[in-house]
Amino acid sequence: MLDIKNVPIYLTTSNGRDHILKVFCHLFNKYWSSTQLVNVVGYERPNFDLPLNFKFISMGKQIGGPKMWATDLRKFFSNENVKYFVHFFDVQFLTAPTRFDIMQDLFDYMVNTKAARANLGNIRESNGLIRYGKFHVNKQALDYDICTLTQDAEYRISTQVSIWEMDYYVRYLIPGRSPWEYEVVGSAEAKYDGHGHLCTDREYPI
Numbered sequence: 001m002l003d004i005k006n007v008p009i010y011l012t013t014s015n016g017r018d019h020i021l022k023v024f025c026h027l028f029n030k031y032w033s034s035t036q037l038v039n040v041v042g043y044e045r046p047n048f049d050l051p052l053n054f055k056f057i058s059m060g061k062q063i064g065g066p067k068m069w070a071t072d073l074r075k076f077f078s079n080e081n082v083k084y085f086v087h088f089f090d091v092q093f094l095t096a097p098t099r100f101d102i103m104q105d106l107f108d109y110m111v112n113t114k115a116a117r118a119n120l121g122n123i124r125e126s127n128g129l130i131r132y133g134k135f136h137v138n139k140q141a142l143d144y145d146i147c148t149l150t151q152d153a154e155y156r157i158s159t160q161v162s163i164w165e166m167d168y169y170v171r172y173l174i175p176g177r178s179p180w181e182y183e184v185v186g187s188a189e190a191k192y193d194g195h196g197h198l199c200t201d202r203e204y205p206i
Contacts, residue, residue, distance in 0.1 A: 001108060002084075002107065002108075002111060003104070004100065004103050004104045004107045004163075005033075005036065005100070007084050007085060007086055007107070007163065008037070008039060008082050008085045008086070009036065009037065009038045009039060009085065009086045009087075009088065010038075010039045010041055010077075010080075010085055010086070010087050010088070011024065011038050011039065011040050011041065011054075011088045011089075011090060012041045012042070012073065012087070012088070012089060012090070013040060013041070013042040013089075013090040014042055014043060014062060015042070015043050015044050015062050017090055018046050018047055018048055020090050020091055021040070021046055021050075021090050022048060023093060024088075024090050024091075024092075024093055025038075025050065025051050025054055027093045027094045027095065028094055029051055029053070030094070031094035031095070031096060031097050031098055031206075032094060032098045033053075033098075034051065034052075034053055035053055036053060037053055037054075037055060038053060038054045038055070038088075039055050039057055040054050040055065040056045040057065041057050041059060041073075041076060042056065042057075042058065042059065043058060043059055043060065043061060043062035044058070044062070045058065057076075059072050059073075059075070059076050066178035066179065066180075067176055067177075067178055068176075069177065069178050069179050069182070070173045070174055070175055070176065070177040070178070070179075070181075070182055071175040071176060071177075073173050074170060074173035074174075074175060077166065077169065077170050077173065078170055080166065082166055083165065083166055084107075084110075084111075084163055084164065084165060084166065085163070085164055085166060085169075086120070086161070086162070086163050086164075087161065087162060087164055087169070088161055089159060089161075092160075092161050094206055096206075098205060098206055099203060099204065099205050099206070100205070102141075102144050102200055102203060102204065102205045103120065103163075103205035103206075105139075105141065105146065106118050106120075106146055106163075106198060106200055106205060107163055109138065109139065109146050109198065110163060110165075110196075110198055113196055113198075114196070115148075115165070115195070115196030115197065115198050116164070116165045116168035116169075116195035116196060116197060117156075117158075117162050117163065117164050117165070117168065117169075117195075117196075117197045117198065118162060118163040118197075118198040118199070119158065119160055119161070119162050119197070119198065119199040119200075120160075120161045120162060120163065120204065120205040120206045121160055121161055121204055121205075121206050122204050123155075123158075123160065123199055124201070130147065130149075130199065130201065131149055131150075131153040131154050131155065132153075132154065134149060134150040134152060134153035134154070135147045135148060135149050135150060135153065135199070136148055136150070137201070138198075143202060143203045144200050144201065144202045144203040144204070145200060145201040145202055146198060146199075146200055147198065147199050147200065147201055148196055148197065148198055149197040149198070149199065151191060151192045151193075151194070152191050152192065153191075153197070154187060155183060155187050156187050156190040156191065156193075156197050157172050157182060157183055157186035157187045157189075157190050158183055158187070159179050159182065159183055161206060168195060172186040172189065172190065174186070
């Protein structure tokens with residue numbers, strides 16, 4: 001069994017976001033762990049001292065706006081020699097203690113079924129549905145369910161905090177796409193691609 005705590009974490013950011021990054025670091029260390037390594041992937045080094053468990057990695061000079069988002073991340077992640085990883089945006093703050101028991105069970109299911117992505121948060125919409133009801137329950141535990149999105153579900157490609165299989169993640173990082181195009185266009189392309197996308201319900205890893 002692979003330990004979810006050994007799966008690398010990448011936090012992506014950009015210039016001028018020190019005020020956001022400070023909040024992320026504080027809440028992550030409070031609700032996840034102050035000993036868990038977080039790889040901060042950006043451009044210019046932040047103008048404050050990161051906590052000891054946060055490692056900054058520069059992608060070089062920031063050129064252009066959101067249209068360079070997928071281009072730069074594709075170059076970076078294509079050279080990372082990992083099979084699975086957790087991806088955060090700098091604005092995705094933790095607000096409650098992490099449920100590592102749920103996360104480990106979800107990750108085990110992901111590995112065993114060779115799924116491409118496992119969403120870590122609550123993706124129920126305001127209408128009370130998960131992806132307009134396009135999912136099915138695979139496993140029921142005492143206080144949570146592990147679910148699979150259908151092949152025609154919306155937002156199969158998502159910027160929400162997830163565990164990703166690296167090759168699949170890079171596959172949809174098409175150069176020249178903004179984060180919004182990555183989700184909208186990528187999700188249209190990912191329908192019926194045959195890969196599994198998971199989430200939990202009732203209770204969530206984060």
